[in-house]
Amino acid sequence: MEQSHIRNFSIIAHIDHGKSTLADRILELTDTVEKREMKDQLLDSMELERERGITIKLNAVQLVYHAKNGEDYLFHLIDTPGHVDFTYEVSRSLAACDGAVLVVDAAQGVQAQTLANVYLALENDLEILPVLNKVDLPSAQPDVVKQEIEDLIGLDCSEAVEISAKSGLNVEEVLEQIVAKLPAPSGSPDQPLQALVFDSLYDPYRGVIAYISVKNGSIKPKDKIRFMATGAEYEVIEVGVRTPKEVVEDQLNTGDVGWISAAIKSIEDVRVGDTITKVDEPANAPLQGYRQMQPMVYCGLYPVDNARYDDLKEALAKLKLNDAALQYEPETSQALGFGFRCGFLGLLHMDVIEERLEREYNLNLIATSPSVIYHVYKTDGTMISVDNPAALPAPQNIDRIEEPYVKAQIMVPKEYVGAIMDLCQKKRGEYVDMQVLDELRMELTYEIPLSEIIYDFFDKMKSSTKGYASIDYAFSQYRPSKLVKMDILLNGQIVDALSTIVFKDFAYHRGNAMTVKLKDLIPKQQFEIPVQAAIGGKIIARTNIKALRKNVLAKCYGGDISRKKKLLEKQKEGKKRMKMVGSVEIPQEAFMAVLSMDDEG
Numbered sequence: 001m002e003q004s005h006i007r008n009f010s011i012i013a014h015i016d017h018g019k020s021t022l023a024d025r026i027l028e029l030t031d032t033v034e035k036r037e038m039k040d041q042l043l044d045s046m047e048l049e050r051e052r053g054i055t056i057k058l059n060a061v062q063l064v065y066h067a068k069n070g071e072d073y074l075f076h077l078i079d080t081p082g083h084v085d086f087t088y089e090v091s092r093s094l095a096a097c098d099g100a101v102l103v104v105d106a107a108q109g110v111q112a113q114t115l116a117n118v119y120l121a122l123e124n125d126l127e128i129l130p131v132l133n134k135v136d137l138p139s140a141q142p143d144v145v146k147q148e149i150e151d152l153i154g155l156d157c158s159e160a161v162e163i164s165a166k167s168g169l170n171v172e173e174v175l176e177q178i179v180a181k182l183p184a185p186s187g188s189p190d191q192p193l194q195a196l197v198f199d200s201l202y203d204p205y206r207g208v209i210a211y212i213s214v215k216n217g218s219i220k221p222k223d224k225i226r227f228m229a230t231g232a233e234y235e236v237i238e239v240g241v242r243t244p245k246e247v248v249e250d251q252l253n254t255g256d257v258g259w260i261s262a263a264i265k266s267i268e269d270v271r272v273g274d275t276i277t278k279v280d281e282p283a284n285a286p287l288q289g290y291r292q293m294q295p296m297v298y299c300g301l302y303p304v305d306n307a308r309y310d311d312l313k314e315a316l317a318k319l320k321l322n323d324a325a326l327q328y329e330p331e332t333s334q335a336l337g338f339g340f341r342c343g344f345l346g347l348l349h350m351d352v353i354e355e356r357l358e359r360e361y362n363l364n365l366i367a368t369s370p371s372v373i374y375h376v377y378k379t380d381g382t383m384i385s386v387d388n389p390a391a392l393p394a395p396q397n398i399d400r401i402e403e404p405y406v407k408a409q410i411m412v413p414k415e416y417v418g419a420i421m422d423l424c425q426k427k428r429g430e431y432v433d434m435q436v437l438d439e440l441r442m443e444l445t446y447e448i449p450l451s452e453i454i455y456d457f458f459d460k461m462k463s464s465t466k467g468y469a470s471i472d473y474a475f476s477q478y479r480p481s482k483l484v485k486m487d488i489l490l491n492g493q494i495v496d497a498l499s500t501i502v503f504k505d506f507a508y509h510r511g512n513a514m515t516v517k518l519k520d521l522i523p524k525q526q527f528e529i530p531v532q533a534a535i536g537g538k539i540i541a542r543t544n545i546k547a548l549r550k551n552v553l554a555k556c557y558g559g560d561i562s563r564k565k566k567l568l569e570k571q572k573e574g575k576k577r578m579k580m581v582g583s584v585e586i587p588q589e590a591f592m593a594v595l596s597m598d599d600e601g
């Protein structure tokens with residue numbers, strides 16, 4: 001298809017405003033997928049995405065639209081995630097596009113990630129097409145929200161389409177506007193090849209598959225290509241697109257978005273954000289990549305079965321290919337053995353990676369409680385970065401500890417401003433600014449320690465504002481804090497994987513909460529187990545797990561055999577995620593206890 005008839009775009013939105021539903025309708029309308037094949041949220045192909053109803057990975061699909069002017073247009077639609085943890089994926093997909101459809105829920109209006117995504121789109125010089133979704137809802141106020149978009153974002157909404165992605169109302173009009181208002185790719189077919197790698201995955205038969213957006217030139221089988229950042233060279237074997245089924249093509253031209261395979265066995269050769277060019281006729285310079293995101297949260301991942309360490313290592317390498325923001329390096333724990341310290345963009349990201357490792361690679365894992373990166377200034381004048389509480393130097397060697405703060409922007413209806421201020425205060429937030437957004441809403445700016453945000457801030461914010469507040473945050477700076485390491489002792493032994501770094505004034509409260517929580521979570525054993533929290537050798541909280549008295553099966557003695565079986569099975573199920581530490585069996589949940597601690601202190 002002629003380049004002027006190509007449109008490469010993303011759909012961007014705040015979480016749950018309806019991107020995936022709109023994408024589904026677009027696929028239906030363009031007959032990309034037959035109705036009977038159509039499953040809801042077709043682009044969310046990962047099992048996990050379906051279950052959770054959120055989009056995690058970006059997906060690129062090619063489709064053909066017969067426009068009302070009688071001509072055919074080739075669309076490449078790239079779906080993006082909306083959660084703050086996955087901003088990285090969004091910026092990647094936007095770099096592959098020329099335009100973006102901005103979906104705003106007409107009942108909820110502009111939210112924190114609406115703005116964050118718009119800024120990302122503007123950074124990538126994209127044309128933005130505003131669309132109002134969910135106008136079928138009784139609470140929809142499209143006119144009010146249009147005004148909001150004009151005031152807060154500065155986009156002209158006079159022609160913004162009002163749709164219901166759910167029913168399909170006016171969705172065709174969105175496609176017409178994509179043709180009329182979004183630009184065609186601007187590259188040149190005569191220039192040397194420059195193709196942006198925006199995603200990749202590992203296929204056991206074909207090696208690494210790279211997803212690319214061809215910005216200049218063209219690429220076809222037998223071409224000798226070079227990855228400009230890594231210098232790796234390969235011969236292309238196949239090229240193609242996804243519709244969303246994989247389709248092999250003869251060639252990918254300027255403006256096309258598709259995939260290539262080149263028998264790439266070495267995972268390190270393909271870096272997302274890199275530029276592919278031809279060996280014989282190389283481009284002068286790579287395309288502008290995009291910001292490499294730094295992990296914000298770290299945790300240890302350990303196989304329950306130590307023999308599967310190598311499998312975990314291989315799985316992480318493959319997953320990283322598909323998720324460039326994931327970082328990891330080997331670590332050892334006295335309690336848990338050999339594993340990896342892994343870095344994530346946020347807790348949801350951590351959760352998703354852990355679940356993908358378990359499902360896609362059939363691993364049983366123990367994850368330790370998440371931690372941010374602390375800057376520890378030692379008395380000898382040196383500074384070390386500590387992402388694992390167990391690695392904190394002895395107190396007498398520490399001059400001061402600095403922790404990362406984020407600048408958080410919270411949009412909230414006026415009646416909940418007090419509740420949010422309260423919450424930020426409790427989380428050691430420092431007030432920065434407050435702005436009136438419109439008649440109903442305010443925007444609060446706070447500097448808050450990242451460690452307080454990653455735990456239960458999001459849930460607390462939602463519950464104290466009936467779900468009406470939304471937050472966006474970005475790293476701001478490191479600041480000194482009164483921080484101490486809190487150790488947990490089970491049966492008198494420190495369990496290194498349960499150590500956490502806590503704010504000193506919260507330590508007693510957290511120590512208590514943690515020991516009580518552990519008491520509930522760790523199953524009773526044949527002997528009594530003291531559970532203690534300690535700071536620098538001083539015990540600050542203590543409780544006991546009583547010894548087991550009754551045989552669990554005794555209750556069912558003579559009873560229903562199927563019930564007995566069920567009970568045994570349940571125990572076996574629970575066992576899977578248990579780790580023997582010394583003489584005590586610890587379930588996975590115990591390592592996450594710190595997350596669910598109610599820290600009113």
Ligand SMILES: Nc1nc2c(ncn2[C@@H]2O[C@H](COP(=O)(O)OP(=O)(O)OP(=O)(O)O)[C@@H](O)[C@H]2O)c(=O)[nH]1
Nearest residue numbers: 015016017018019020021054055082134164165166
């Ligand atoms: N009433 C109504 N509900 C809608 C409409 N569009 C989407 N929804 C619902 O809103 C919810 C979120 O829709 P999604 O398409 O999953 O939202 P999303 O923006 O893709 O969410 P993420 O991928 O997780 O960022 C779902 O329950 C949809 O059924 C609409 O036009 N009207």
